[in-house]
Amino acid sequence: MTHRTIAGLVALPLVLALVLVAWLVPLPYTIYSPGPTVNVLGSYRGSPIVSVQGHKAYRDGGELRMTTVSETTRDADLGLWTLLAAWVDKDDAIYPHSVAYPEADQTEKQDKQEGAVQMSTAQQDAVAAALEKLGYDVDRVAIAQVDKGAPASGKVKAGDLLLSVDGTRVTTPEEAVAAVQKVTPGDPVRLGLKRGGKTRTATVTTGTKKGKAYVGVALGSSYDFPFKVSIGINPAIGGPSAGLMMALSVYDTLTPGSLTGGAHVAGTGTIDADGDVGAIGGIQQKIPGAMHDGARLFLVPAANCQDVEGADHGDMRLVKVSTFNGALKAVETWAEDHDASLPTCGSGT
Amino acid sequence: MSMNDLTGDLDLDPALASAVLEIEAHVAADGWDQPARLYALVDTAQLVAAEPALASLMGLDESSAQGSLTPIEQDQLVPGERLEEVLQTTAWPEGVTGCAAVVERLVLPPGADGQIPEDPVAAEEFAREHPDRQEVRIVAGATRAGATYCALRLRSHDDDQDVLGGADLVPQLTQLLAATLADDEPDDPGGIDGAGEPEEP
Helix, strand or coil, X not given: CEECCCCCCCCCCHHHHCEEECCCCCCCEEEEEEEEEEECCCEECCXXXXXXXXXXXXXXXXXXXXXXEEECCCCCCCCHHHHHHHHHCCCCEEEEHHHHCCCCCCCHHHHHHHHHHHHHHHHHHHHHHHHHHCCCCCEEEEEEEEXXXXXXXXXXXXXXXXXXXXXXXXXXXXXXXXXXXXCCCCXXXXXXXXXXXXXEEEEEECEEECCEEECCEEEEEEECCCCEEEECCCCCCCCCCCHHHHHHXXXXXXXXXXXXXXXXXXXXXXXXXXXXXXXXXXXXXXXXXXXXXXXXXXXXXXXXXXXXXXXXXXXXXXXXXXXXXXXXXHHHHHHHCCCCCCCCCCCCC | CCCCECCCCCCCCXXXXXXXXXXXXXXXXXXXXXXXXXXXXXXXXXXXXHCHHHHHHCCCCHHHHCCCEEEEECCCCCCCCCHHHHHHXXXXXXXXXXXXXXXXXXXXXXXXXXXXXXXXXXHHHHHHHCCCCEEEEEEXXXXXXXXXXXXXXXXXXXXXXXXXXXXXXXXXXXXXXXXXXXXXCCCCCCCCCCCCCCCCC
């Protein structure tokens, strides 16, 4: 090892070994902290979040709270100080960018769009799961979003159901994309739509993208329901993780009596139309958020069980759920007797 | 030893991480207000082979050596000498696989950036008086293969359970460390016949 001291360096007193640094360069980390919770049985801007047309809605109290995580954006300038502050806050978590934002090339705007599409899809899946449980079904394709200035802009709206492309019925987003790409770029395409329960046709002149025809819409799975159920949550909230809580809220709204027996329940988890509950991120932040907002029971997706180990949940009970049926049963059992035995993730619930 | 790796830092070099955490625990035992320190990290197996007597004194043998790095503390830095400057004039012999440094620092919140006096003594005083300062001990390491690891301990949360570990926490420091390991040979990317060193996956 060659190691020489710089000539002329004045030996300073020892105390100066502790030198100030500001060190403000952005670090490639993301901070998760508890975000707001939303009672899906409640209201947003004066209107019930779950609105129903064509079926009786039973507004009979209780709370079913969806939970959120506040996440720093991929472009946020997080310095060392900010990371350290998050580290010492036990409710916050720090993740490398590569974990929080696995798609390295995506922009912040694309993250938001992705979140909006996921939320829109989750809402439809939630309604489907609830109605399925109540004995209804039917698959369709939905317009999740219309790109600004896209060929379809002004003719197609987010929330429209896409029934057919050039007269051919489509039942999945993949079929719809394939059908549009069959059109010669620049030629018009007829889109069969359903908006507000009424069918209509929109003729869109296709644009060209990578040599193929496109109309500029994002598609999600959707369903043609026998009556209208919509979920009007603050559009700032994105992502798929409220699926289960929305499904329970829709079910509760469509059935007489309070599912929770008037009590406060929170939870998280994705849901699909078959009622399967899937894992989500940030459960360590969602639990304190739910506790803070008064929940007494918290639904944990079975696949997230290892993430809640050691979580401080006070006397709020954690219950493990893997299906919509299981979640309903757990909530009903708990509503009858708050000390009832419930499926748990292991020790300490 | 605490192992609070940030969830998902999967591309860590476990040998480096464990050497850094070992140094962290060792230094932490001496308490705060310590001068900066510098360590060479050598492949334990090579150390056992080259210095059997020393290795046996340290309780190392072939089986404990597998894939691990042993930190060797360098002569104490001259008090007051800035580690950043020392690193700029430091190079390592071939047998050294990596290096690590320990420094205590005051870290100020983003808002303080524009208010820090230029004079170092005034700046230090400013930092010490700042109500939101974080006093942190940083142990950072780097290897020739390009791996980095940092372990941070806050004076306000001085507990083994609260040591924060991660690959990219203090890039300024790990870059300086990595530079001391860089080859001074002229760059020869890929070799003349294009069959250069295989790239790290």
